[in-house]
Amino acid sequence: MPDGRCLSVDECARPSLNSCHKDATCIDKVFSAVLGLRGGLTGLPRGLITGKQEGYTCECKPGFADISTDRVNKPGRICQRTSNECSQKQTYGVDCDQNAACVDTPEGFQCVCQPGFADISASVSKLPGRKCVEVVNECTTGKADCSCNADCFDRAEGYECKCRPGFVDASPDTAKYPGRVCNRPKSPEHYGQTSKQPQCRGSEQCGPNEECRFNTKGEMVCQCKRGAVQQADGKCKVFSQCERMNECDRNAICSNTYDGFKCQCKVIDN
Structure with missing residues (x-):
């Protein structure tokens, strides 16, 4: 100050004025010294804190270890948790x-x-x-209960069974446990069983609710149209429960089944 007194500045009151770690307590040296003097003086003798000295010190909070590079002169700059949760x-x-x-x-x-x-x-x-x-591969350890006419796929939370091409999934619960019972269709001439000759050349040769299209072997065969479900007698029947009423989430795909419908979450690419 112009009159020779030193102004007390509390660096701890403003985080921008000190470099203490977030898990350390800032202790203002000048403020502490003033409180320690009798009479509650607001000024300090000249030279108590020089321009080269910091008017505060840092102390790591309980439960934190001081790992500062200069713990003697500048403690509390880096505090590390010591509690072992x-x-x-x-x-x-x-x-x-x-x-x-x-x-x-x-x-x-x-x-x-x-x-x-x-x-x-x-x-x-x-x-x-x-x-x-x-991590258990049920498919290779024999723990899977897939049909002998199904392929087993190992998954993170178990495994999945899928009937092979040319077989119909007749499992009791195809939604949750598919591929447990895989049967050959009762009308092989309509449903593309192994043959050297194509089963159809156009959809007009197929039965009701069927269409002629390629199977996985490259053969033209009669298959149920989209929205139709193959019944036990091999015929295709249209069930439109998905159009009338279903409980599927808006982010799921509804598929008609013989006895109702099933919901399957959509695949979202990240």
Whole structure:
């Protein structure tokens, strides 16, 4: 000041004036010194704090370790959490799957699925290790119950059975458990069983609700039209429950079945 007094500036009152870590407490040296003097003086003797000295110090909060590069002269610039949430799971709400390992990190903790387990958590990128399932290939270990006329596909959460071309899925629950019972159609001349000659040349040669089109073997065969379902007697019948009434989500595709309809979520490309 012009009269020779030193003005007390509280750097801790404004974060822009100090370099303390976010997990550290800022302690203003000048302010503390003033409070320590009798009479509550607002000015300090000249030379108590020079221009080269910082008028504050930083102290890491409880539960944080001071790992600053110069802890003697500039403490509290880098504070690292010392609490191990993994050792106190209930206290810190650690929600790792029982088949996941809890790993302590500077920011908190992370869950990592154990070897031999796949991470199928709802949000793997943000919250991994919340749901871990054992990696078992039911298709190669003989645990799958697919029909002998179906192919088995290993999935992250189990497996899927799919009837081979030329077979009709007659499983009791085709929506949830397809490919358990795969039968040959009762009218092979209409439904493209193995043949050296094409089964049809035009849809006019096919039965009601059928159309002539190529199968997976490149043969022209009679198949049920879109919206028609093959019945047990091999005939195609149109069921339009999807058009009249269904409970499918707006992001799902409704498909007519013999006894109603089924919903399947749409595939969205990322």
